[in-house]
Amino acid sequence: MTETRRGCPVSHTDYTGHAPILSHYGLLDADREEARFLYNDTTERGFFMLQRYDDVQEGFQQHETWTTAVRSALRPGLGEPLLPQDLNGQPHVKLRRILNQFFAPAAVRRMEPMAKQRCIELIEEMKGAGSCDFVKEFAIRYPTDMFLALLGLPVSDGEQFLEWSDDYFGALLAGDPGRAEAAKTSIMKYFDEAVNERRANPRDPKEDMVSRLVQARIDDEALTHDEILTICLTLMLAGLDTTRSALGYIYAHLAQHDADRQAIIDDPTLIPKAVEEFLRLYPLVFQAGREVQEPQDFNGLELEKGDVVWLGIAQANRDPRKFEDPDRFDVARHNANQHLAFGGGPHRCLGMHLARLELKVVLEEWHQRIPEYRIKEGTELMERGVQLSMSSLPLEWDV
Amino acid sequence: MFIAIDESKCMGHGRCYAVAPDLLTDDDEGFVAERGRCWELPADLVGQAQDAADACPEGAIRVTEAAPADA
Numbered sequence: 001m002t003e004t005r006r007g008c009p010v011s012h013t014d015y016t017g018h019a020p021i022l023s024h025y026g027l028l029d030a031d032r033e034e035a036r037f038l039y040n041d042t043t044e045r046g047f048f049m050l051q052r053y054d055d056v057q058e059g060f061q062q063h064e065t066w067t068t069a070v071r072s073a074l075r076p077g078l079g080e081p082l083l084p085q086d087l088n089g090q091p092h093v094k095l096r097r098i099l100n101q102f103f104a105p106a107a108v109r110r111m112e113p114m115a116k117q118r119c120i121e122l123i124e125e126m127k128g129a130g131s132c133d134f135v136k137e138f139a140i141r142y143p144t145d146m147f148l149a150l151l152g153l154p155v156s157d158g159e160q161f162l163e164w165s166d167d168y169f170g171a172l173l174a175g176d177p178g179r180a181e182a183a184k185t186s187i188m189k190y191f192d193e194a195v196n197e198r199r200a201n202p203r204d205p206k207e208d209m210v211s212r213l214v215q216a217r218i219d220d221e222a223l224t225h226d227e228i229l230t231i232c233l234t235l236m237l238a239g240l241d242t243t244r245s246a247l248g249y250i251y252a253h254l255a256q257h258d259a260d261r262q263a264i265i266d267d268p269t270l271i272p273k274a275v276e277e278f279l280r281l282y283p284l285v286f287q288a289g290r291e292v293q294e295p296q297d298f299n300g301l302e303l304e305k306g307d308v309v310w311l312g313i314a315q316a317n318r319d320p321r322k323f324e325d326p327d328r329f330d331v332a333r334h335n336a337n338q339h340l341a342f343g344g345g346p347h348r349c350l351g352m353h354l355a356r357l358e359l360k361v362v363l364e365e366w367h368q369r370i371p372e373y374r375i376k377e378g379t380e381l382m383e384r385g386v387q388l389s390m391s392s393l394p395l396e397w398d399v
Numbered sequence: 400m401f402i403a404i405d406e407s408k409c410m411g412h413g414r415c416y417a418v419a420p421d422l423l424t425d426d427d428e429g430f431v432a433e434r435g436r437c438w439e440l441p442a443d444l445v446g447q448a449q450d451a452a453d454a455c456p457e458g459a460i461r462v463t464e465a466a467p468a469d470a
Contacts, residue, residue: 057456057458061457097428100411100427100428100429101427101428103429104411104413104425104426104427104428104429105413105416105417105425105429106425106427106429334453335453335454337414337417337418337454337456338414338453338454338455338456339456340456342412344410344412344456344457345410345457346410348410348411348412352412352413353413353429
């Protein structure tokens with residue numbers, strides 16, 4: 001007899017382990033096709049899984065009653081304060097309004113020359129070596145430098161910063177708060193000094209994010225010092241690992257699919273569409289969590305207050321009901337840009353336009369300089385669960 | 400043909416003005432500046448309008464034969 005919970009088949013799929021690359025998408029596809037809704041019992045709280053495109057999309061619209069009191073169905077107990085994520089309703093809208101202007105397309109376009117310059121410097125630095133661990137040496141350094149520049153902090157702090165943020169984020173995803181604490185202390189001290197410096201010497205708040213945060217008022221109240229530090233930490237957590245991971249999957253794909261790589265070498269104007277299709281095909285944040293605040297019937301699924309809901313981002317992005325032949329990379333796919341890789345509703349990723357720019361610039365500049373490359377022979381590519389990432393991607397090219 | 404953009408559904412993904420640059424523009428916060436409006440499309444922009452509607456993950460944009468009664 002099939003085990004059920006409130007009418008849902010129960011799934012025991014564990015999404016937190018390390019596994020060969022792309023195997024999590026296989027698990028996600030299988031769960032999505034098994035039943036429209038599942039109950040997963042592998043975590044302490046358990047969660048109801050929304051998996052098909054229309055349900056996931058609709059789930060993101062339930063923000064009045066499903067809140068980010070749980071942000072990840074897989075890590076519901078993660079007590080790390082994040083802003084603006086932890087806010088919902090009007091307080092969330094008001095804080096997003098302060099930050100939005102730094103992440104809107106117009107602001108992001110202003111960063112393009114700097115993004116290009118830094119990207120070219122990093123590529124030129126490693127080009128002569130004929131090989132690199134793409135994930136460790138390039139894919140994380142680039143977004144780290146961009147993050148520091150975005151905040152108005154010196155890019156020369158990148159190396160040190162990278163060590164802290166990697167340690168911190170790795171410990172958090174592994175569910176190891178003790179190990180995370182030490183790294184966090186160093187990061188917060190660094191932000192604390194930067195914020196104090198801006199309090200003493202404010203710059204143009206239209207251009208300098210920390211100055212803007214220091215001067216901002218919400219309902220006539222300034223943000224507290226701790227809130228500003230939390231926002232800085234949140235932006236770091238949201239932007240570095242994700243961009244690194246996206247680049248890892250994109251380059252693993254391009255190194256193994258010569259025709260797709262050749263297409264963007266021959267016609268670089270395809271790159272923005274390719275980025276969108278890569279985001280659809282390889283979403284790293286493969287789920288978002290929400291906590292139900294009042295009893296509700298959601299398309300036949302009976303939810304109670306306190307339930308954890310899984311919004312299956314990758315399952316939606318690879319749902320054959322929405323995307324034809326979904327596991328195939330198709331640069332000409334007409335509806336690729338309806339993917340949910342950045343989530344949806346009011347909490348959709350604040351940095352999505354910046355992420356798109358960063359990915360586009362890398363693909364353009366890299367392929368101008370290193371058009372041919374391959375994965376080092378004998379490499380076994382592995383991925384981390386919870387939030388997908390490769391720890392290593394050794395690439396080689398002829399010099 | 401008419402286009403209507405539902406202000407309450409728009410979440411600022413910015414996909415619409417990216418695919419319909421001759422029809423739609425962005426505001427300082429990255430939302431489409433024309434949200435909340437409904438207007439008749441010039442014939443040469445119907446294609447872009449359809450692309451914009453298809454690109455919106457929130458389903459906030461509708462392209463219709465007649466002006467929608469509720470817009």
